[in-house]
Amino acid sequence: MVFGTLGRYFSMRHQNSNKVQTLYDHCNNIFSSFQTQPPSSQALQKLVSILDTVQPADVGLVEESADDDRGHGFFGINQLSRVARWAQPITYVDIHESDSFTMCMFCFPTSSVIPLHDHPGMTVFSKLLYGSLHVKAYDWVEPPCIAESKGPGSAQGRLAKLSVDKVLTAPCETLVLYPKHGGNLHCFTAVTPCAVLDILSPPYREHEGRKCTYYHDYPYSAFSTRKGPGIETPKICDDEAEEYAWLAEIETPDDLYMRQGKYAGPVIQL
Numbered sequence: 001m002v003f004g005t006l007g008r009y010f011s012m013r014h015q016n017s018n019k020v021q022t023l024y025d026h027c028n029n030i031f032s033s034f035q036t037q038p039p040s041s042q043a044l045q046k047l048v049s050i051l052d053t054v055q056p057a058d059v060g061l062v063e064e065s066a067d068d069d070r071g072h073g074f075f076g077i078n079q080l081s082r083v084a085r086w087a088q089p090i091t092y093v094d095i096h097e098s099d100s101f102t103m104c105m106f107c108f109p110t111s112s113v114i115p116l117h118d119h120p121g122m123t124v125f126s127k128l129l130y131g132s133l134h135v136k137a138y139d140w141v142e143p144p145c146i147a148e149s150k151g152p153g154s155a156q157g158r159l160a161k162l163s164v165d166k167v168l169t170a171p172c173e174t175l176v177l178y179p180k181h182g183g184n185l186h187c188f189t190a191v192t193p194c195a196v197l198d199i200l201s202p203p204y205r206e207h208e209g210r211k212c213t214y215y216h217d218y219p220y221s222a223f224s225t226r227k228g229p230g231i232e233t234p235k236i237c238d239d240e241a242e243e244y245a246w247l248a249e250i251e252t253p254d255d256l257y258m259r260q261g262k263y264a265g266p267v268i269q270l
Contacts, residue, residue, distance in 0.1 A: 019058040023050055023103065023199070024096060024268045031100040031201040044123070044176070051127040051174040051197070059095070059105060059197060060265030061129065090114065091261035096268055101201035107261065108133070108190035115253050116187040116215045119177060124200045126175040128168050131194025135175065137164040137183025138217070138245060147223035147246055157223055157246030160185065167191055185215060185247065215247040222246065 026047055030039040088109040095103040106114070108131075116136070138160035145159040163183035164175070177183045188196070204210050220241040236244055 018266070019050070019054050020095065020103075020266050021268055023047075023054070024270075026050060027101050027103065027199060027201070028098075034100055034202055047125060047199070048174045048176060051125055051199070054127055054129065054197060056129045056195065058265070059129070060263065061195060088112075089257040089259045091259050093261040093263050095263050095265070097203060099203070101199060102203040104198050104200075105129075105195055105261075105263075106188075106198065107195040108188070108193065110190055110192055112190045112257075114188040115256060116185055116217055116247070118185045118213050118215070119179075119200065119204075120184075120210050120213075121179050122184075122200055122202060122204075122210060123179065124177045124198060126177075127197040128170045128172055128175075129195040129197055130170045132167055132169040132191035133194045133196065134167045134189040134191055135164050135183075135186060136189075137162075137177065137186035138247065139163050139181050139184055141244070142180075149218065149223050149246070149248075155218075155248045157218055157248040159220075160217075160245055160247045162243045162245065170194070214250050214252055216250050217245040217247050220244045220246065 026043075030043040030047070090109070090112050091107050093105040093107070095105065097103070108114075116138075141159040141161055147157055147159065149155045149157065163181070164186070168175070175183075177186065202208075202210065204212055220236065223246040
């Protein structure tokens with residue numbers, strides 16, 4: 001994902017912290033053989049415990065003097081000019097990428113959005129480093145339930161159940177999503193300037209069936225479920241309908257404005 005305006009933070013190299021190295025060492029240890037030996041629950045919980053202690057300074061972000069936050073901010077030691085919020089993208093910062101896992105950061109200006117998308121067959125750890133972020137996440141209903149939208153211009157959607165719908169404010173616990181639960185399909189909306197440290201395993205690889213797909217969520221009442229032999233339609237009461245949505249696949253949104261940022265934290269010893 002991405003790293004745009006840093007709000008009240010700016011990138012700065014810090015050599016005194018070893019938490020990034022600790023993260024890398026643990027990830028390399030537990031994910032390097034994920035295809036033959038998935039990590040144990042204890043190993044995953046240890047990773048969560050490490051992430052819970054990470055602060056902005058540990059990844060090269062240092063708090064600037066308090067700003068009035070009118071859509072301005074610093075975003076890199078070589079780019080100290082101030083720019084309007086509308087010109088600021090979400091910025092993706094690559095920390096480390098291998099065949100077994102990815103470590104990266106996303107920095108968001110206020111109101112920026114990473115639209116609803118999936119993580120097929122992946123486990124993702126998301127640590128909010130600073131600011132406030134709204135997270136809305138779903139998991140697929142199994143067995144799959146397919147429906148078509150009512151009215152003209154019909155779209156096809158698959159039923160999903162709401163897993164997370166809340167605002168996180170740093171400091172807070174690390175979010176974890178799994179292939180089948182925990183909110184594998186999620187959307188991030190920046191309530192304030194914020195940054196997220198992500199660890200994904202295995203990483204996105206389209207040729208291995210792990211393509212990032214974007215979705216639009218529709219209310220449960222907007223679609224008509226199919227009926228017929230062999231088709232299972234879950235019975236959902238009216239008072240439960242708000243917990244469900246139909247997710248329709250869409251193209252990558254044109255307004256998803258991202259750019260590459262440069263990592264300025266401690267160097268990882270491979």
